[in-house]
Amino acid sequence: MLVVEDEKDLNRVITKHLKKNNYSVDSCFDGEEALDYISYGEYDLIITDIMMPKIDGYGFIKQLRNDKNSTLVIMLTAKDSLDDKILGLDSGADDYIVKPFEFDELLAHIRVLIRRNYGFATNIIQVDDVVLDISKKQVTRSGESIVLTGKVLKVKIDS
DSSP states (O other): OEEEOSSHHHHHHHHHHHHHTTOOOEEESSHHHHHHHHHHOOOSEEEEOSSOSSSOHHHHHHHHHHTTOOOEEEEEESOOSHHHHHHHHHTTOSEEEESSOOHHHHHHHHHHHHHHHTTOSSSEEEETTEEEETTTTEEEETTEEEOOOSSOOOOOOOO
16 A cells, blocks of 8 residues: 655554554655655555645646556545545545544445456455454454454465
C-alpha cells in the first residue's frame, strides 16, 4: 500500500496505523514522488490526499490512469463539497473519504476495495478445512486457531 500525504504528521499516523493492522506500507509526500514510487514497484492500493505540492491528487490520479495503471485509489481529503467528490471519482479514484475520518472506517473501505478487486464477496476465504477471516484477522484449520506472525511463511497444506 502507498500513502501519499504532504502533512508529515498525518502521513506518519496513517502509515503507523496501517502497519499496526498488518499492512505493508510505503509513504511519500506529493504526487510527483508517488509517481516515482510507482515506477519502481506495484501496490495493491494507494491512499492519496488532493491538496499537495508539485502534483496534486487529481493530477496524480490522472497521470496514473493515463499510464494504464489500474491500482486501487482512495482519495483521503479535507475537500468535502459534492463537486470535489465528483471530480475525484471522475478523475479515476475508486473511493473518496473526507477528513476528519475514523481509522476503522478507512480500514473498512480498504477491505471492501481489496475484496472487490480480487473477486471475493465476503471477508472469509476457505480452502478445505483452512479458514481465513480477513476482518477478524484469524486463521483456523479444522476449527483450531493458527497464530500468524508478521513474516510470510511458506505453508504446505495437504489435501
